[in-house]
Amino acid sequence: MMNLDPDTLKLPQRELIGQPDKPILRLEGIGKEYGKHVVLDDVNLTLKSGEVVAIIGPSGSGKSTLLRCINMLGPATRGRVIVGDLAIDESVPPTAQQLTLLRRSVGMVFQSFNLFPHMSVLRNVSLPQERVLRRSRKEANKRSLELLARVGLEGKADQYPARCSGGQQQRIAIARALALEPQIMLFDEPTSALDPELGLEVLAVMQELARSGMTMLVVTHEMNFAETVSDRVIIMADGKVLEEGPSKEVMRNPQTERAKRFLKAVKDR
Amino acid sequence: MTADMFFGVAMGVPWTLAVTSAAFVLGAALGMPLCAMRLSKLGLLRAIALLYIILFRSVPPLLWVFVFFFGLGSGYLPMSAFEGVVLGLGLITAANMAEIYRGALSAIHGGQWEASQALALPSYSTSLDIIAPQLLRVSLPSSASYAVGLLKDSAIASTIGVTDISFNANYIAKATYQGLPVFAIAALFYIMISLPVAALARAADQRLRARVAL
Numbered sequence: 001m002m003n004l005d006p007d008t009l010k011l012p013q014r015e016l017i018g019q020p021d022k023p024i025l026r027l028e029g030i031g032k033e034y035g036k037h038v039v040l041d042d043v044n045l046t047l048k049s050g051e052v053v054a055i056i057g058p059s060g061s062g063k064s065t066l067l068r069c070i071n072m073l074g075p076a077t078r079g080r081v082i083v084g085d086l087a088i089d090e091s092v093p094p095t096a097q098q099l100t101l102l103r104r105s106v107g108m109v110f111q112s113f114n115l116f117p118h119m120s121v122l123r124n125v126s127l128p129q130e131r132v133l134r135r136s137r138k139e140a141n142k143r144s145l146e147l148l149a150r151v152g153l154e155g156k157a158d159q160y161p162a163r164c165s166g167g168q169q170q171r172i173a174i175a176r177a178l179a180l181e182p183q184i185m186l187f188d189e190p191t192s193a194l195d196p197e198l199g200l201e202v203l204a205v206m207q208e209l210a211r212s213g214m215t216m217l218v219v220t221h222e223m224n225f226a227e228t229v230s231d232r233v234i235i236m237a238d239g240k241v242l243e244e245g246p247s248k249e250v251m252r253n254p255q256t257e258r259a260k261r262f263l264k265a266v267k268d269r
Numbered sequence: 270m271t272a273d274m275f276f277g278v279a280m281g282v283p284w285t286l287a288v289t290s291a292a293f294v295l296g297a298a299l300g301m302p303l304c305a306m307r308l309s310k311l312g313l314l315r316a317i318a319l320l321y322i323i324l325f326r327s328v329p330p331l332l333w334v335f336v337f338f339f340g341l342g343s344g345y346l347p348m349s350a351f352e353g354v355v356l357g358l359g360l361i362t363a364a365n366m367a368e369i370y371r372g373a374l375s376a377i378h379g380g381q382w383e384a385s386q387a388l389a390l391p392s393y394s395t396s397l398d399i400i401a402p403q404l405l406r407v408s409l410p411s412s413a414s415y416a417v418g419l420l421k422d423s424a425i426a427s428t429i430g431v432t433d434i435s436f437n438a439n440y441i442a443k444a445t446y447q448g449l450p451v452f453a454i455a456a457l458f459y460i461m462i463s464l465p466v467a468a469l470a471r472a473a474d475q476r477l478r479a480r481v482a483l
Contacts, residue, residue, distance in 0.1 A: 073383055099389070100389050103386070103387060103388070110383065110384065112380050114381060114384035116381065116398075118406065127398060128389075131394040132388065132390060177387075180389070
């Protein structure tokens, strides 16, 4: 089983990119429209190295769309994404090299896990390392086993994803993304497809990751995670950032009417 | 019914198997790029693929085999009867397999491409490591039933002189004037080949399904 006691977890201190407190991710004036429908409206955001930021808000507010702009899975129509030294204009098609650099720096975890069903758990984590980082099979497997151990699943290495619970699959997906040594991790509602108990084991892994110094941007409906694990919370609605600030402040004392309504709705249940 | 009849027809089994498997392998391989063209962003490639598929699916197999063997074969591109029938049936199979693959593609979850992109996998790896293996698995049942159909179509080979099951049966029937038992034996051979193919495909499908549960 997973070890959730922080004192006994061996946390490899991550090498932070640049100085701490230096912005590692910056979004400048991100906008996106489908025809006349505005999905994102001038979103600006800065993440410092090691920071954990949660994005919450009602469905259809553009949270996931924003996340997908960052790694260009669904590019925006306006604005810039800056990751480390790499600046990408969202409105023009990126070069293949830019895309590869960007996606190597930014790991992503999906709501639906998206593990490769025809490969063993170990292959799922090792294959991208071999193809993207050009690691040998042996090196890749060694790293994969370390990461699977970190998410508490080294015993599952030889299983196929279909034999794993949803929570286990999501933890494997996290290990797979971490294996490419990203500077930032994006989480797109990582627990929304899981029942509460299984969601908890994923949240525990994410909490450990946050403590180890990983920079994380998390779209979530887990209000407790937003309040207690993340450093900052962003509330979005209708494609705009409504509120942004230290987690407890935003969660307990929202300023706008729309944010108050949303938080009331999610807390009073 | 004599042993001679039985063995005479049996002599054709290797040729029937050879024609069927060669045409199927050719078609299964060519079907992949054809399917990719059919779904290409480039209009010209899409048009070429669509034209190919329509052309090869709406003209009877017999006619295509004649076109290749008697048409191209006489002068332009000399070929044996075996080559002629494999080319004709193989190119038709490619058109049908492309459509089978296209159907199977829609059964693969879009998240597979997204995950590949997010992991920065190069596109060759996405195609070969991620999509192609799942595509083959999803299309297995349809491919197998097409292969059984192709086995029966392979009898066309007998019309241009490949000594397969049908050719031998026809020959022996004419020589002995005992059509009924001879053709019954031929039918038996076709059944004995298609049943195991279907059973194997079902077993493989179930095994893979249990393991990956797409």
